[in-house]
Amino acid sequence: MEYNTQKSQLHLPEYGRIIQQLVERCKELPTKEERSEMAMAIIDFMGQRNPHLRDEENYKHKLWDHLFILANFELDVESPYPFPTIDQLAEKPKKMEYPKLQGDFKFYGKSILQLIEKAIELETGDEKEALIEVIANNMKKSYNVYNKEHVTDDVIFRHLKELSENRLDLTGIDSLEKSKIYYANNSNRNNNNNNSKNTNNRNQPAKRRFNNNNNNHKNRR
Template sequence: MEVKSEAVSQLEYNSIREQLIIPEYGRHLQKLIDQITVIKDKEERNKAAKYVISVMGSLNPHLRDVPDFQHKLWDQLFIMSDFRLEVDSPYPIPSRDVLNQRPDTLNYPQNFPKYRFYGNNITYMIDVAMKWEEGDMKSALILVIANHMKKCYLSWNKETVEDEVIFNHLLELSDGKINLFKSNEELSNSHNLMKVNKKMSNKSQFNSNNKNSNTKNIHKKKSINPKNQKRK
């Protein structure tokens, strides 16, 4: 009974254990790292640290010899030791401040643009075009943007659109800096642009036609089957 009670007293429950820093590696590896941090001899600590790195790499053997992955393992080793481990690392040792540093806020795109059928990328392309120097390259880029706007307009609105409508929208989106009314350029034909827009729909239609033809063939085979024919 004394042996049993002593064994029970040695049991550890997750509720009383310390929280794992990186749970993916498990508690045994965490305990091993905690033991390394208290080794007094520096050479022994270095050997133990390399051994732990090999154990961590064995969990992902296909990435074990990749240089970037090795850097990641060493960083995780210092993080799991709560930055208390003092060993010679082949990579820069991370700090707690860098780990706790918050990332920069992302600039999300406009949620409610005026012309939603153009998308947000059009506004980025227009901003880039306005920064370019005057010349043939800028004129060609503006013409590409206008044709793309026309294609987007045709995809979501109707089958035909006048070039003047696209020119007005481009003038408005560029704050009056890009004016195609002054040029003699003409946009691509609406029929040609609609061909490009219908490529994917033609593919889906082709697949549906194949399915319909297969079902028709199945019905024909059933009708040809003598068992399905009525006896005269």
């Protein structure tokens, strides 16, 4: 009985023993033309055994790279892509550059900084004022989520001023409740409440008629 420990090492176990044996057989063929033809057949077989790879970009290139890895970089065939090397495989990926947020304000996130830059670019007017107030409201939400405590509006205004390098300033209002956005939301809320009251008032006469009909029916009895 032959154990797996006695067999050759699988360089990419996800492809299994069969494909590894086919690659070893391909390496033994005498001519480059024969090896290239068999390599193409192996690539097609690898794609059939791993259909999920077809959803990836340049999956054919990846399959050829895997073929050379399976062959331990000892396969001499015609390839439509450059041959990978052992050094390339061993090379460590470059360190990702994370966005640098200012000082102690990391909890506000990258999107807040982008909105601040957008607000700075806008010309003075209602649109700019509305965007600044939206930024301040979102900053307050982020602060409360991160710190789990109540924050006063003057703290948010100070942070906004510092993040924008003194180019955005809301210190002229006492609180966010006195901003245009607050009044707009409240007016919409009041309108909705008034509409619901009007609807109830319209329904009341119908309810009275229904109750009166029931009372008349009882009196007849």
